[in-house]
Amino acid sequence: MSGRHGIEVVELVREFPKGPRAVDGIDLHVAPGEIYGFLGPNGAGKSTTVLVLTTLLPLTSGSARVAGYDVATQGRYVRAEIGAALQEAALDPLLSAREHMRLQTTLHGLSRSDRKVRGEELLERVGLVEAADRRVGGYSGGMKRRLDLALALVHRPSILFLDEPTTGLDPQSRTALWDEVARLTREDGVTVFLTTQYLEEADALADRVGIIDRGRIVAEGTPQALKDEIGRPSVEIVPAQDGDHEALAAVLSRFGESVPALSQSVAVRLRGGESELAEVVRALDGAGISVSQLRLHAPTLDDVFLEKTGRSLEGAGSEHGGDESAG
C-alpha cells in the first residue's frame, strides 16, 4: 500500500489548549519519492505539523494520510512505514551507537539475524563504525544527527521525516547529511518531508517547497517556480563618488522599484529583468556616474517569503514569538 502513497493533508488544524492555533488549516500533497521542503521561521508550525503527521500529536480537525494510512485512526500502520529524526536527537547518553541500533531494530521487530546486519550496514553508511562502541553522551552534534538518521532508517521506511536536521551543524556535517538525504531518495525511492529554516537547504535539496507562516502555507511550488514568481532580479550599485548617491537613485528609479540595500549603495528590482542591465549601464554612463561596484541579485526564497508575508524570513521567528510548542 505504502509504496504508491506519499502524504495527503486536507485542512489540517492543530490547536493547543489555551494556546495558539499552531497549524491553521493547511493542505499538502507530497508525491512518493519526492523531497518536500517545509520552510518557515521558528514558531511557524513546521514541527507541530511533523508531530501530527508522525502520530506523536493528535490533530484537532481536518485529515491527514501518510503512506496511505489515516494518522488519526491507523497510527500503528503509519508508524510502521515512516522514519523520523526530530529536532532534538532523542538518544540515550548511556548507550553506545551499536546498542542504540540493537534497541531500534528490536523495537521495529527485525529478526535476530537481520538486526546485526542492518545495524552494521547503517553505522557504516553514516560513518560511525569507529565510534560505534562509545557512549553517545560523548558524541558531537554532527555524530548524534548522523546516528539519529541511521536509526530512523533501520526498518527501511518509505517516508522519512526530518525536522530541522542540520540545525547547529558545521558546514561539512551539513553537506554530508544533504548528500545522504539526496541519495536516499535517488537510490531507495524514499519520500522525504524536511522542515528547515535555512533557505539554502530547501533550495539545494527540495523538489518542492512549502512556505509556512503563522500556521498557514503562504506559498508552494518548486524553488525555481517560486523564485520565478517573484521573477525579477535586483541590481545593487555602489557609486564611485559619494556625492553621486542621489543622482544614482534618480537614474535607477527609471528601471524599477527601490529595494533595501547597504547604506552606501542603491538597489532596485529590475522591471524588465536581467535584459535591462545593459540599458542601466548605458543610462549611468549617459548621466556621467562612475560605478565602484555593481551586483545583480537573482531572486531568493527569502524574497518569496518577503513578498508573501511582508517580512524577511531571517528574524521572522523572533518577531512571532518563536513558541517551541507551536514549532
Next chain:
Amino acid sequence: MSSSTDRGGSFVSVAHGVAWRNLHNHFSHPMYYIPSLVFPLLFFTAFTGALGALTDLPGFEFEAGYEGFQYVFVLIQSAAFGGVFTGFAIARDFETGFARRLLLAAPNRQGIIAGYALAALGRWVFTALVVTGVAFAAGMTMPGGVGVAGLYALALLVNGAGILFASGVAMRMRTVQAGPLMQTPVFLALFLAPVYVPLAVLDGWIETVARFNPFTAFLEAGRGFLVGRPTTVGLAFGLAVALLVLFGWWAHRGLRSAESAG
C-alpha cells in the same frame, strides 16, 4: 520499499526492546543498581539490629524471629519501590525526549509499558535475591517451607501495582519533578502499616489507620506464608489484584494523556 501492513514491531518486540534497554542501563551503571539495593538492606540491617528486642513484647510471637518479621516488610517495600523507580525512569525518558523514540517505533504502545514493567520485575528479582541472601546470613529461618512462594507471588503483585501507579503519574507529569508524587503515597502507605510490630500490638490512631491500610494485609499475609500459618490470604490477594486493575486503568489513561500531549 515494503508495502505490507504487517510491518513494524509487535507488542512483544516493543516490550523486549524497552525491557532490554532498561535492564542494560540498570546493571551497567552502579549509580542505578546500588541505591535500589542500599535502601532495603539498610532498612533490614537497621531495623533488625536496633529493634530485635521488640520480640520480647507481650503478644509479639513470630517463629521466624525478628529477622523474618522484617524480611517480609523489606521484601514488600522493595517490590513497591521497584515500581516507583520505574516511574522515575519513564518520567526521565519523557523529559529527555527519548520517550518519543519509543512512541514513534511502537505500533502497539501498550508494549512500552509492558517493557518498563518487565525491566522493573527483573530489577526487583535481583534485589529480592540479595535481600534474601542477607536475611539468611543474618539468621532468618523459613518455617513455612514451600508455602513461602505465596509471599513472593504477593510481592510480585505489589511490584506490578507500584509500576502501574508510578507509570500513570509519570506519563501525566512527564518530568522527574513528579518524583515526590510517586514516592510519597507509597512511602506513607508502607510506614502506616505494622512495620515494626504486629497489628495486635499497635494502639491508638496508628492502629486504626493500619487496620484499613492495604499494606497491612500484604504484610500479615506475607508473614503468615513465611511461618506456615497463612492469614488474610484472600484479602491480601484480592486487594493486590484490585490495585493492579485500578492502577492498570490509571496507567492506560496516563499513556493516552502522554499521546495527546505529543
